[in-house]
Each structure stands twice: as C-alpha cells, then as structure tokens.
Amino acid sequence: MWRHDTWVKPYLKQYKSLLATVLILGVLTTFCGGALMFTSGYTIDRSATHPYNILIIYPAILLTRAFGIGRPTFKYVERLKSHNWVLRVTSKLRTRLYKTVEQDAAFFDEKYQTGNILGLLSEDIDHLQNLYLRTVFPTVVGILLSLIIVIGIGYFDLWFGLLILLLLAIEVLIAPLISVAVEAGRRQKQKALKDDLYTNLTDNILGANDWVLSGRQQDFRKATQDTVTQLNDSKNYSKHFRWRRDFYLQAVLGLIFIALLVFTNLHFTNSMARANYVAAFVLAIAPVGETIIPISQGFEEYPTYRDSIVRLNNLHPTPTKLPPQQTIDPTAFQTLTLDHLQFEYNSDSPVLIKNFQQTIKRGDKLALIGPSGTGKTTLLQLINGDLAPQKGQVLINDINVLTLQAERQKLFAFLNQQPFLFNTSIINNVRLGNENKTDSEVKQALAAVKMQDLIESLPKGYETSVQEAGSRFSGGEQQRLALARILLQDAPIVLLDEPTVGLDPITENDLLQTIFSVLADKTIIWVTHHLQGIKNVDQVIFLKNGQIEMQGHPQDLYQNNQHFQELYKMDQGILIK
Template sequence: MRNPFQPLKKDNWVKPYMKKYKGLLCLILVLGLLTFFCGAALMFNAGYLISRAAQRPDNILLIYVPVVLTRAFGIGRPTFRYVERLTSHNWVFKVTSDLRKRLYLTLAKDAAFFQQHFKTGDILALLADDIGHLQNLYLRTIFPTLISWFLYIIIVIVLGYFSWFFALGMALLLAIIVFLLPLVSIAVTGARVMQKKQLTQQLYTDLTDNVMGVADWVISGRENDFIAKSQPTLKALRKETLATKRFEWRRDFCIQFVFAIISVALLLWTNRYFTTSPAAVNWAAAFVLSLFPLIDAFAPVSQGVEEWPIYMSSVTRLNDLKPQEQALPQQAKLPTTVPPISFQHVEFAYPNESNIINDFNLTVNSGEKLAILGQTGMGKTTLLDLLLGDLQAQKGAITIAGVPVAALQEQRKELIGMLDQKPFLFNTTVRNNIRLGNLEKTDQEIDEALKAVQLGPLMARLPKGADTIVEEDGARFSGGEQQRLALARLIVQDAPIILLDEPTVGLDPITEKALLRTIFSVLAGKTIIWVTHHLQGIQNADQIIFLEHGKINMQGSPHTLYQENARFRKLYALDSGE
C-alpha cells in the first residue's frame, strides 16, 4: 500500500494552519482530555461510592468526598464537552475560512486556466468536497485520534503504577483499537472510498451538465433519458456504500468485542488486586466502571481514519492546484479611440485536442461591425477568448492597433467590453449594477444610460426607480430587460471594442429584434464583434464570416453574400422562415 502520509510531506494546505492556530489546537486537545477524564472519573467515583456506601459507613463524612467529586465530575463532563466542541468548531471555522478564501483567490487568479482545464462539475467538486474533506479531517480524524493517543499513554502509565505486567496486556489490547483496526480500515476501505469519491465527482459533473441543459432535455421530450442518465453511477455508488457499511458493522463489532475482553480482564485483575482488605475492595468497581466512558474516546478513531485516503486525495488535489503563471510582456498603453483588430495566422487547440482554430487570418477595421457565424464547436467563442487574452494562441499573433493583446491586459477593461448570453446581475440596486461598468459615473449618467437602452419607463414604474433591488441573479427582470441592463453597463464602461457572445439566446423573436436594434443603435461608433448562431438582425453587420473547422468558409457583407452566395441565401431563408 502506498504511504498514506506521503501527501503531507510537501503539504501547504493542512500543516501550515495547524501551526498558525497551534495555541487553539492545544486547548482543544486539553479540553478533549478533560472531557474523557471527567467521564471516567465520574464512573470511578460512582463505583467507589456505591461500594463504600454498601458497607454502611458509620459517618456520612466518610463518603462525603466521593459524593462531592461525583457531582463535580458530573458537571465537568458536559461542560468540558460543550467548551471542547465550541472551541474545535471555532478552530475549524477559522481554518476553513482561510482555506476558502485561499481557494477563491487561487481560482480567481487565473480563471481562464481553470475554465480551459477543468469542467464546471470539477470546480464544484473542488469547492464542495475538498474543503469539506479538510474540515472533516480535523473534526473527525485529527482531534479524536490525538486525544485517543494521549489517553492511551495516560491509561498505560496509570495501570503501570499498579502492575506493569497488566499494563502491558492492556496496552496490547487497546492498541488493537487505537492502531491496528484504524490501519485495517485504511487498507480495506481505501480503494472503496476512493471509488466512491470518483463516482461522486462524476455525479457532480453529470448533474451539472444535465441541470444546465435541462431546458433542452424537456424541449426534446427526453425527460426519462434525463432521469436515467445518472442511474448507473447512482447504482454503483449505492453498491460501494453498502459494502462499506457491512465492513463498518464488522469492524465496530470487533471494537466492542475487544472492549468486552478488556472489561473482563480488568474485572478479574481488580478482584485479585483489590480484595486484600475490606477497604481496598471498594476500588474494584471503581476501576471497572471507569473503563466504559473511555469507549467513546477510542471507538471513533477507526471511523475517523477510514476516510483518510479521501482526505489525502483532497490534500493532493489542492496542493496540485497551481494555475499556470502567464508571464505577460511589458504592458503598453493605447488611446481609447476605436482601434483596428488583426488576427494573423492564428492557431489554437485545447489540451489533448486537435486545433479548433487553424491558420486564422482576419482584420476588423475601426468602427466595423463583424458578425461571426458557425455551428457549435467551430471556435466562435474561442476567438473572443483569444482576443480578450484569456486564452493564448499556440501560433500566430492577435493585435489591437498593432499591439499584441498580451501587452494590453492592464488596459483591457478600458479597451474591451462584453455582453454574453447571460450577464450576471448582483443582488443590489439597479444603479449599483450599472455602475460596475465605471465606478466614477454619477447617478445622472447612469440614468441617461438606462434611458438610452429604453429602460426609462420601466425605472419610472419601479417602487424605488433605479434604486430598486434587482434580486438574486436579476430575478426581478425578464431576459430582455436583463440584457438591456447589461447593455447600460457597457455604455457607462465606454470601451471602444464590444464583444457580443450570442446575447439574444433564449429571447423570443420580437424581444430579440428590439434588443438588437437597441444594441447597434447605442453602440454605433464602436468596433463590434458579434458571435451569433442565426441571422436575425444580420443586416446590422458590415461584414460576416462563417467559421468551419477553425477557418473562414464564407466572408463578405450581408448584401454581397445574399447576392452572390447560394448557401447564404438558403440559410437566410431557413432562418427567416421563408
């Protein structure tokens, strides 16, 4: 079996935080020890008190101290337990807060890298599972295991004070629970829990794809296929879960059986050791009863470490989460006039795939309106990502006013604005959402932008006008209204280059036509590159290109293509329903 501690040798996601909060960690361990000490001491005093009271002492003062101690330990046990849980969860919340912030900054540092190398489901698995696993690593594994080890040492030392031979025997029996069965759990369930993790991650990916495309499933009448697609993975996951439960039942039975042996051995030893006098016999029940609360300290260790492979997988995955640092060239500064754009012999391929862009050449003149059409997967959106600098071409050059886009990243927000299929609206006021385009814009300028996109009458009807909350993800507004709000954001951004990535998807034809008319009206002086999947509003473009297999298959103005290209006329007729 591979060394289970190997991922921790070069770890920077677990050990640093144990050092950072080591004082709080020590407090947690002390409180945990005190909790189980009070539990064992409570039963110890109760056993002694019962035995001593059965002898009918002449004076109540002879059992007064055990009575007081029983009360004290009875109060101390839940008190220390509560404080230990409060402290341990506070510790974990501090750590996971740091971890989530760090993960967010890691993902945000190079979002394009993760979009290129990970599926959405993988990112959700990372956020939902891996950080959660680190939280469980502390709460369910590290804390209980360390406390059990300390208790193990204390018990052996205490028993050794009376009999080192008996202490050695107890050490061997307890070692079965503390060391042997946890190692067996890792060995037996290691591959199984990893399989469960892989299946769970596959479910994340499948369900993410399915849910995001649920409308297409319903429209195509394949609801049953939608439900059935995840069934094989669910069945395999259920099978692994049942097999794990069966092993856990057998392991827990072994733990209880070993404790039964320890109880009998302790009973026999105390009856032999503490029956030499009437006074000593009172200690027999005390020692035996003190054992039972300690079961709660030792039994969870095996359960906590059985998922160690999952935790280490998460640690490995997080430690490997290193976005590629893109070394940017010396940054240039362009005037914010409308610049020309040039693609020269551009080639691009995603990892382990063939080229999606092949020897692509294109010039977009200042103020020109370019429409890019083509089937899904032909590279339309990839061209926009290359122009933004989110992706880097393997060959060729992409320039704005003769300057490579990589040298314009610090000025990108001033040069390029974008309107995509589903612009995100934050759960704040309309004005705040628009002001994201330019934080320095006044309320009056924002109101003018809203009027320009024909939302003035709507703002007048809202309870608080432009200070109305848009609700989460813009739920207060329709799809067309959301796009107009995003368009107003572009107006206040005032970038000379505008990228439109199918902004009318999901809109009805009337709303789509009206929105396109508004877009090309308010952005009349800008350079526009418009990715679209059909020909509604195509007359607004100065130039059209059709992409097929990463190359330009057709190119020209709408009028020229309609006059000279039979394929374009056919597509136009189909799209317009003629």
C-alpha cells in the same frame, strides 16, 4: 502522496500551536470525564460504608464537582478551538482553490468539466475538513488516552497492563485498519459515483432545453437513476458494516470493564479502605469509549480523504506571465489590430486560429460567424487578453493588449449568453458597471435599454430584487439589464458572445435593435451563430477551420456571394432547391 503534498502539511505546520492546544483540550475533556466517574464511584463506595464524619468524603465530593464542571468546560473550549482551527485552514484551502481555478478560467472548458469543479468545491475541501475533525483529532486523543490508561494500570500490574494494551489496541488500531480494508474499495466507489453524478447532472441540466425539445423528458429523468441506485445500495452496505463493527467494539469495551473488575478485585479488596476504589477504577474507563470508538469511523473514511488530497495536489494552475503593464486613455482608442494570430490550446490539439489578421477602427461593427468549434469565442478571448497567441499579437493603438491587462475594464465590455446577475436589487446590479455612477445615471441607462416602464411598474421599483441568477426576469430582460451595465461601464470596445441564444425571434430582434442603437458609438465585435440582425454590422467574417473563408459588408455579400446567400436563406428558413 504525503511527500509531495502541498494542501495538508503546510497548514498543519502553520497552525501547529493551535492544533496542539486542541489535542491537549481533547485529552483533558476525556480525562475529566474519567476523573468524574472515578470520584463519583469512590464517593458512592465510601458512602456505603457509613463514614463516621462527612469530612472523610468531602474532598471526593469537591473533586466530583470540579471534574463535573471541568469536562463540559474543556469540551466547549476544545470545540471552539478545533472549529476555529478547521475554519482557518479550510478558508485558506477554498481561497487557494478559487485562485487556482481563476488562473485557468480561460482554459476552463478545455482542462476541467463543470461537474469536476463542483466536485472539488463541494466534496474535496469538505473531506479535508473531516480529515481533521473525524480522523486526526480522535485518533491522536485516543492514542494518548490509551497510553495513559496502560501506563496507569501497568504501574500496579504489568500483565494486566499488557492485557488492557491488547484490548485497547483492538479498539484504537486493529478495528480501524479492518475498517479501512473492508470499506476502502466501497468508499472509493461511492466517491466515483458521486463525481459521476456531479458531472452528469451538470451536463444534463445545462442541456435541459435540448432534452425537452427532443421530447426525451423520460430519458432525462432516467439518466442518473442507475447511478443513484448504485450509490444508495453501496451506502446501505456501509451502514450495516458500521453497525456490526460498532457492536463488536462495544463488546470489546465490555471485556475491558470485566478485566478491570477482575483487576481491582485482586488488588483492592484486601482492606476496606482500598475496596472503595473498585467502582472508581471500573467506572473511570466508561468515558474513554466515547473517544476511541469513533476512531474506526475516521479511518474508514481515509481512502476518500486520500483521493481528495491526490485530486487537489494534481490541480496545477497554468502559469501566467504578463509583460510590463502600461496605461492608456480609453477615449484615445482608435484601432484594434489582430496581427497574424495563431493559437492552439496545447500541442495535442489542432491549431484553432491560423494566421488571422484584421484591423478594426473605432466605431466599426464586426460580426464573426461560422460553425461551432471554429474559434469564434477563442478569438474574443485573444482580443481581451484572456489567452495569449502562440504567434502574432493583438494591438490597441499599436500597444500589445497583454500589456494593458490592468486597463481591461476600461477598454472592454462583455455581454454573453448568460449575464451574471446577483441576488440583489436592480439598481445595485446595474451599478456594477460603474460604481461611481449616481442613481439618476443608472436609471438613465435602464431607460436607454427600454426597461424603465417595466421596472417602475413593479411594487418596489428599482429596489426590486432580481433574485438568484436573475430568475425574476426573462432571458431578454436579463440581457437588457446587463446591457445597461455596459452603458455605465462606457468601454470603447464591446464584445458580444451570442447574447441572443435561447430567445424567441421577436425578443431577439428587439434586443439586437436595442444593442446596436444604444451602442452606436462603440466598436462592436459580435459572435453569432446565425444572421438575424446582421444588417446592423459593417463587416461580416465567416470563419472555417480557424481561417477567414469570406468577408465583406452583409449587403455586398448577399448580392455577390452564393455561399452567403445560401446561409442567409437557410437562416431565414427558406427552402434551397
């Protein structure tokens, strides 16, 4: 795993100086804690012997103050540096993850499930962050401190040094390894259950309307209940194991205290002066427990980190190679040619688009209809260059669209089922279509899509927040806001991907009338699942199995094509005998 890792090792190397600083500060924090207890113990013992002069214990008092100030200072700086290091690394990891997913945006539904991506974003990067904070830092600091303690005691007595080495090894090495052995399978199960929850909850929420319409609200609630119960039971087992393990670790720490008490009584009680160090040595070990006991917790979580590292390293973007880019004047657009297109997502999947050809002129209105999975949305992705066909090409004025990707925003506007609206004002959301437009021009666009009266009736008017995902407005109103954005964008080609799905028939009809009215001078390619508003287009193409089954003007098809007549009647709810 580590040999081929590209998500952890590179950043360890990149920020190795800062990492070394963090580790040194961690050691100094615990050292100051131990030294504080050492000087405090010495001061207490020495004071109990009634020194004839305060100057005898004054240096110990000064050191107690110094170490007392040094411990929180080093700890504070260590926290600042460690979190600075972690935030730098995780920032780069998140940026890299977003870029990786973005490169595969066109293949998103085919390569990943939404729940899996949510798992990657919310779990795996956080796990790498915890890998450093909970495992790497405490383990390295704990090992360094243990070596310092063993060497210090071994200087006075080799056998006691070996005994302390054995007891510290239980705390720093044996207990963490036992934690991994006991908890590895349980942690992996918890990770798998969490991944299932992300996937199932996402799928269920995205299909919430279907659950409600089918009257299966109770099934919706129970869909993830078993998984949640299993996850909670597993977490409770882990909690009980941690309690027992930490209890035994504290017991071992108590044995270290007893061993040091025996050691100091054997070596430091032969004179009054040396006896003052008994309490100092025993108390000095106390802060070390705060550092070495959490190591087992970090090791226990390692299988989860390993799984995250494996998943991230298996996330490979699809390489995109674009030809040399060209420029085009959007106002010069005349024809969009789909020249014998053929497309399949991979060699194991069936050919989705087969030898598709069509020439669409400026101002044409084209509707693509057909069963789900016939390649309608894929065709839109081929048109704007999100996907590259295996055969054929998409041409704008005889220029391959793949050479015009830098011009996409000038050429294509897109309206789909769920327009993305930000949690900011109405006017800011609409201005995203063209940030150079004035407030007056934005208001004109909103008036064109029949939103002016509604907006001006609101207390804050055009400064009203649309709220997260546009939840302040209904589905039809959200689409009108997105349509106003398209008007500002003023691209010659507008791609509509079922923008009226989920709207009631009256709202749908009103929205379609508005779309075709305000975009009368645009070229429109409209993917739709039924025939409401079909009279607004010049051409209808019915796709089946990636090929054109029928094509023509909607009125001509209704008069002359029996299949189209049946489709229209079914769409209108007319019983076919």
